[in-house]
Amino acid sequence: MTGKHAFIAGSLSLCLVDTLGGRGGAGVERLTGPEDLREWLVSAGLAVQPLPAPSDEDVANARALREAIHRCGLAVLAKAPMMAGDLAILNGWSAHPPLRPQFTGQGLTWQAREPVKAALSTLAADAIETLAPPKAARIRVCPECRMMFLDNSRAGRRQWCSSATGCGNRAKVRSHRARISRSSNGGSP
Numbered sequence: 716m717t718g719k720h721a722f723i724a725g726s727l728s729l730c731l732v733d734t735l736g737g738r739g740g741a742g743v744e745r746l747t748g749p750e751d752l753r754e755w756l757v758s759a760g761l762a763v764q765p766l767p768a769p770s771d772e773d774v775a776n777a778r779a780l781r782e783a784i785h786r787c788g789l790a791v792l793a794k795a796p797m798m799a800g801d802l803a804i805l806n807g808w809s810a811h812p813p814l815r816p817q818f819t820g821q822g823l824t825w826q827a828r829e830p831v832k833a834a835l836s837t838l839a840a841d842a843i844e845t846l847a848p849p850k851a852a853r854i855r856v857c858p859e860c861r862m863m864f865l866d867n868s869r870a871g872r873r874q875w876c877s878s879a880t881g882c883g884n885r886a887k888v889r890s891h892r893a894r895i896s897r898s899s900n901g902g903s904p
């Protein structure tokens with residue numbers, strides 16, 4: 716997993732969710748078109764090589780799957796039921812034929828008749844595994860940037876995302892400053 720995309724959400728399907736960044740605000744779309752999707756799938760290790768250019772429909776499908784996963788994750792956090800339409804999207808893609816290994820005589824290659832759809836199948840399968848117990852209990856949303864992630868720490872007490880913008884650090888600095896300004900105003904810390 717390399718390239719300009721960050722894969723820090725703890726599961727591949729939540730990394731897809733993270734391709735819409737800044738969810739606490741205006742949002743930052745990182746899948747703006749077929750080339751972004753192609754690059755993301757290659758970076759994620761989900762693409763057969765050479766991967767044919769995805770279509771606009773593939774991009775729309777990837778975004779629809781992404782938002783369904785996000786809504787289901789929010790439902791898990793709210794202990795609310797998931798929407799039937801979102802489950803249909805997840806289950807529909809998961810039922811699609813995924814990438815399969817083929818033996819060349821020397822080694823294996825990954826093949827699919829419809830490579831992008833096969834990648835979405837793998838992502839949907841990962842999403843279902845992430846959204847179902849026991850992993851579902853480890854889904855978190857960063858209180859700073861609203862990024863959804865899977866807490867893979869041993870203790871399961873991770874609160875902040877591990878983004879390069881350093882959400883956990885920023886919050887610590889802020890509470891430290893608030894403490895200092897309270898004590899300089901004569902208040903108790």
Ligand SMILES: [Zn+2]
Nearest residue numbers: 857860876882
């Ligand atoms: Zn964050």
